[in-house]
Amino acid sequence: MVNVEEALKILSDNGINLLSERLKVSAALEQVLAADVLSPIDMPSFNQSAMDGYAFNFHPDQKSYNVVAEVAAGSANNPKLNKGEGARIFTGAMVPDDANIVVQQEWIDRVADVATITESVQIGRNIRLQGEQIKKGSIALEKGTLITPAAVGFLTGLGIAEIEVYQNPKIALITTGNELVKVGQDLKPGQIYESNSEMLAAVLSHYNFNDYSLDTVADNYDATRNMIRSAIDNSDVVILTGGISVGDYDFVGKALQEIAVSELFYKINQKPGKPIYVGKKEGTLIAGLPGNPAAALTCFYMYILPAMHQMIGKGFNGLEKIEIPLGENYTKKGSRAEFLKANIVDGEAFVLGMQSSAMLRSFSVSQALVFIPSTTSSVAKNDLVTAYKLT
Amino acid sequence: MVNVEEALKILSDNGINLLSERLKVSAALEQVLAADVLSPIDMPSFNQSAMDGYAFNFHPDQKSYNVVAEVAAGSANNPKLNKGEGARIFTGAMVPDDANIVVQQEWIDRVADVATITESVQIGRNIRLQGEQIKKGSIALEKGTLITPAAVGFLTGLGIAEIEVYQNPKIALITTGNELVKVGQDLKPGQIYESNSEMLAAVLSHYNFNDYSLDTVADNYDATRNMIRSAIDNSDVVILTGGISVGDYDFVGKALQEIAVSELFYKINQKPGKPIYVGKKEGTLIAGLPGNPAAALTCFYMYILPAMHQMIGKGFNGLEKIEIPLGENYTKKGSRAEFLKANIVDGEAFVLGMQSSAMLRSFSVSQALVFIPSTTSSVAKNDLVTAYKLT
Numbered sequence: 001m002v003n004v005e006e007a008l009k010i011l012s013d014n015g016i017n018l019l020s021e022r023l024k025v026s027a028a029l030e031q032v033l034a035a036d037v038l039s040p041i042d043m044p045s046f047n048q049s050a051m052d053g054y055a056f057n058f059h060p061d062q063k064s065y066n067v068v069a070e071v072a073a074g075s076a077n078n079p080k081l082n083k084g085e086g087a088r089i090f091t092g093a094m095v096p097d098d099a100n101i102v103v104q105q106e107w108i109d110r111v112a113d114v115a116t117i118t119e120s121v122q123i124g125r126n127i128r129l130q131g132e133q134i135k136k137g138s139i140a141l142e143k144g145t146l147i148t149p150a151a152v153g154f155l156t157g158l159g160i161a162e163i164e165v166y167q168n169p170k171i172a173l174i175t176t177g178n179e180l181v182k183v184g185q186d187l188k189p190g191q192i193y194e195s196n197s198e199m200l201a202a203v204l205s206h207y208n209f210n211d212y213s214l215d216t217v218a219d220n221y222d223a224t225r226n227m228i229r230s231a232i233d234n235s236d237v238v239i240l241t242g243g244i245s246v247g248d249y250d251f252v253g254k255a256l257q258e259i260a261v262s263e264l265f266y267k268i269n270q271k272p273g274k275p276i277y278v279g280k281k282e283g284t285l286i287a288g289l290p291g292n293p294a295a296a297l298t299c300f301y302m303y304i305l306p307a308m309h310q311m312i313g314k315g316f317n318g319l320e321k322i323e324i325p326l327g328e329n330y331t332k333k334g335s336r337a338e339f340l341k342a343n344i345v346d347g348e349a350f351v352l353g354m355q356s357s358a359m360l361r362s363f364s365v366s367q368a369l370v371f372i373p374s375t376t377s378s379v380a381k382n383d384l385v386t387a388y389k390l391t
Numbered sequence: 392m393v394n395v396e397e398a399l400k401i402l403s404d405n406g407i408n409l410l411s412e413r414l415k416v417s418a419a420l421e422q423v424l425a426a427d428v429l430s431p432i433d434m435p436s437f438n439q440s441a442m443d444g445y446a447f448n449f450h451p452d453q454k455s456y457n458v459v460a461e462v463a464a465g466s467a468n469n470p471k472l473n474k475g476e477g478a479r480i481f482t483g484a485m486v487p488d489d490a491n492i493v494v495q496q497e498w499i500d501r502v503a504d505v506a507t508i509t510e511s512v513q514i515g516r517n518i519r520l521q522g523e524q525i526k527k528g529s530i531a532l533e534k535g536t537l538i539t540p541a542a543v544g545f546l547t548g549l550g551i552a553e554i555e556v557y558q559n560p561k562i563a564l565i566t567t568g569n570e571l572v573k574v575g576q577d578l579k580p581g582q583i584y585e586s587n588s589e590m591l592a593a594v595l596s597h598y599n600f601n602d603y604s605l606d607t608v609a610d611n612y613d614a615t616r617n618m619i620r621s622a623i624d625n626s627d628v629v630i631l632t633g634g635i636s637v638g639d640y641d642f643v644g645k646a647l648q649e650i651a652v653s654e655l656f657y658k659i660n661q662k663p664g665k666p667i668y669v670g671k672k673e674g675t676l677i678a679g680l681p682g683n684p685a686a687a688l689t690c691f692y693m694y695i696l697p698a699m700h701q702m703i704g705k706g707f708n709g710l711e712k713i714e715i716p717l718g719e720n721y722t723k724k725g726s727r728a729e730f731l732k733a734n735i736v737d738g739e740a741f742v743l744g745m746q747s748s749a750m751l752r753s754f755s756v757s758q759a760l761v762f763i764p765s766t767t768s769s770v771a772k773n774d775l776v777t778a779y780k781l782t
Binding site for chain 1: 416417420421432435436437439441443462463464465466467468469482483484485519524525531532536537539540541542543544545547548549550551552568569570571574575578579580581582583584585586587589590591592593594596597610641682683684685688745747750751752754755756757781782
């Protein structure tokens with residue numbers, strides 16, 4: 001058994017790095033650049049008008065200009081403008097080579113073909129110079145950058161179609177347990193509805209890990225071992241729920257030994273989620289989560305999510321970590337560290353009732369997990385605690 | 392023209408409420424319950440063992456028991472246990488009616504068929520009582536609850552297959568502008584790559600708004616009007632980019648008038664994103680965003696996202712709002728409010744360079760938008776500002 005801090009260190013020290021892949025920019029949303037992206041063009045790629053107005057061959061001592069041409073956005077028109085001449089121009093349009101200013105139309109008094117500037121203006125106004133945002137061949141975004149919606153827009157605006165990002169892991173979710181029945185069937189005595197697979201599939205989707213398979217295996221040793229072996233061969237992450245504790249019907253532990261998975265740790269001195277197993281084999285991370293849903297989800301958030309984030313270049317980060325005052329005194333029973341479902345009200349964390357590892361109801365409505373270290377026995381109202389934000 | 396605070400109030404006062412729909416629980420992830428959900432079962436639905444160990448017909452003065460049966464998880468076995476008898480039992484299994492305790496196996500000394508309790512224990516230990524988490528017919532989750540991964544697990548565990556949630560809006564994205572060229576083509580002089588549609592599609596996906604169509608319309612009045620009319624007929628939200636300012640080629644404003652869209656506001660006293668139009672027609676929200684990408688994205692985050700969240704029962708909330716000290720003095724030019732791309736370092740916000748409305752590069756790497764109200768002309772280092780978190 002390890003403690004929470006040891007488990008996190010072991011995991012982060014044993015990070016698995018996935019390969020990169022080339023994806024369409026839009027398909028790479030939420031992923032991380034595996035290589036610098038260079039700009040294939042100057043941006044803007046021509047001197048561009050920032051306003052609707054008039055482009056002039058401007059001289060500071062001249063207020064009125066003959067309008068001899070028009071340049072619409074998208075037009076290749078580059079009219080010759082002599083001294084004292086100008087062109088009607090629109091936002092985004094190419095500024096003629098002979099123009100050195102764009103004056104917005106609100107500052108123009110136009111009578112027939114003569115445009116008169118009504119305010120004091122300076123050369124260069126309202127012209128976005130070619131390459132001022134980025135020059136061709138320079139770094140547009142660096143390796144390690146998260147592809148946000150803004151980045152999708154920026155790269156697309158540079159004319160970039162595909163980028164190199166860290167691969168999303170291929171995940172196998174396997175639930176075990178003879179007592180489990182699928183929703184839609186009637187419960188017989190002793191049976192419960194299987195919910196871990198739906199819950200873990202949901203949390204994977206929530207974090208954009210969409211390449212997962214779902215399987216259920218009965219409490220049978222050979223079936224369990226064969227399914228795990230195949231999952232390891234075909235996946236970057238294998239997540240099992242149940243079957244890892246000391247009961248006679250728990251075959252997962254034995255199967256992992258036979259398959260020669262290297263154990264990173266088994267059991268963490270925490271509540272909920274003590275019976276968690278994590279191991280590695282040939283670039284695959286294997287997580288045996290507890291069968292109790294709230295324990296399984298807590299373990300996923302605290303250990304497997306950061307390990308998966310590390311795989312895809314996001315660093316060993318999972319839920320957002322904050323320091324927050326506790327709204328009420330809290331006394332811990334026992335010597336295990338605790339992750340407590342809590343709400344945040346007016347900047348204070350309040351621990352919810354119903355913390356049992358089998359109970360998802362409080363988890364469903366909680367906003368954070370409050371961490372009480374094993375060495376802390378009580379926390380006073382207003383003391384700062386570490387919390388992990390769920391919403 | 393309105394100011395930022397007025398625009399937000401007008402939008403939140405003119406919220407559009409979408410109907411609800413029945414969805415599979417897993418498909419409802421990130422959506423909001425439109426009705427209370429009642430539990431169809433007691434949970435647990437039987438007295439359930441919380442441990443691997445032994446269930447006894449226990450009397451406080453007796454330490455040793457004959458093990459006469461075994462109950463596995465999922466089994467309907469309910470063995471008769473006389474006084475002084477017990478059954479081997481596993482986590483999740485049904486506790487026999489005759490048992491009043493489960494003692495974990497670590498606290499048992501077993502010799503042949505006799506199990507002796509080695510610690511002091513009390514009646515009721517390690518038994519999850521039928522209905523202790525929730526009783527059949529009582530409210531499992533209330534209307535208004537966000538469906539998180541934990542809620543998916545909880546509802547699935549109750550045997551619930553479908554729930555009633557607020558509909559996700561149907562969205563039409565329309566980009567305008569003759570200067571726009573699709574990625575993959577070469578740029579001719581005056582042309583730029585169209586990036587707003589990819590960017591806005593990405594931001595919609597990021598917020599789980601996946602029911603959108605993408606269209607581009609040339610700068611032609613009839614085509615623009617017809618496309619907008621059809622989009623309003625078929626969508627809950629119409630998002631246009633470009634074509635809404637005062638240029639001679641901007642047809643969107645005229646088309647919206649002809650279609651008789653009710654204007655909520657046109658132009659906000661802010662930078663970037665001044666030329667934004669928002670209107671309503673028969674339950675459809677119409678947003679005319681600026682054509683400049685950074686301005687369009689800022690307007691989406693600040694106005695359209697909260698309005699869309701309100702539609703689906705999440706309240707008029709968009710990006711997470713925080714108060715944070717500014718890391719450096721900042722002086723605002725002009726009288727418009729500003730939304731500034733910024734990074735957060737050690738709990739302080741630092742405004743990035745390159746804030747122009749055409750520039751997405753700084754947006755791509757920024758973590759927050761810092762809000763400087765129109766009435767504020769400068770902010771000193773360490774003064775608190777309102778910021779909206781992007782990551």
